Amino acid sequence: MYNHLVNADFTIDNGNGRKFAKVTKRLRDKNRIPIGTANDNPLLDARMYEVLCNDGKKQALAANIIAEDIFATGDNMARQEVLMDTIIDHRKTIDAIPKGKEFIKSSNGVNRRIETTKGWEILIQ
Numbered sequence: 442m443y444n445h446l447v448n449a450d451f452t453i454d455n456g457n458g459r460k461f462a463k464v465t466k467r468l469r470d471k472n473r474i475p476i477g478t479a480n481d482n483p484l485l486d487a488r489m490y491e492v493l494c495n496d497g498k499k500q501a502l503a504a505n506i507i508a509e510d511i512f513a514t515g516d517n518m519a520r521q522e523v524l525m526d527t528i529i530d531h532r533k534t535i536d537a538i539p540k541g542k543e544f545i546k547s548s549n550g551v552n553r554r555i556e557t558t559k560g561w562e563i564l565i566q
Contacts, residue, residue, distance in 0.1 A: 446490055446504055451511045453494070453502075458526075461495040468501055483508035529564045536560035 444467050452459040468476045468489040477488035486504035493499050537560025544552045 444488075444490075446488075446507055449507065449511065451507060453492070453510050462492045464507060465491045465493050465499075467491075477503060479504075483512075526566045529566050531561065531563045534560045534562065 446464045447466060449464045451462055451464075453462045468491055470476055475488065477486075479488055480486045484505050486508065488504040489501055490504060490507060491499055492502050492507070538555055538557065543555055545555055547553050
């Protein structure tokens with residue numbers, strides 16, 4: 442059976458804020474039988490999965506809990522919105538647009554700013 446949640450990335454609320462997590466595998470009982478039952482309705486899906494959080498801790502979560510968190514933080518294009526606490530550090534690489542080259546002249550002769558973050562890296566918490 443295909444486990445569509447394995448390798449899914451999402452954020453989960455641990456009571457002290459949200460943390461990143463990844464579904465690593467479907468859990469099985471001592472007889473190697475998968476735990477929980479599937480359901481076409483994601484909110485009723487009771488299959489159990491192992492989840493690895495970015496702090497290194499593993500935990501067991503039901504598919505319906507994982508689905509709720511994915512739906513709560515994602516959109517219909519599978520993009521996630523995550524709020525950051527603070528920017529800890531930043532740096533500019535050689536790929537960044539140098540000063541004096543940040544504008545281009547459009548076809549109608551108007552100067553337009555090049556809108557990109559290429560060449561900038563940030564460290565967030």
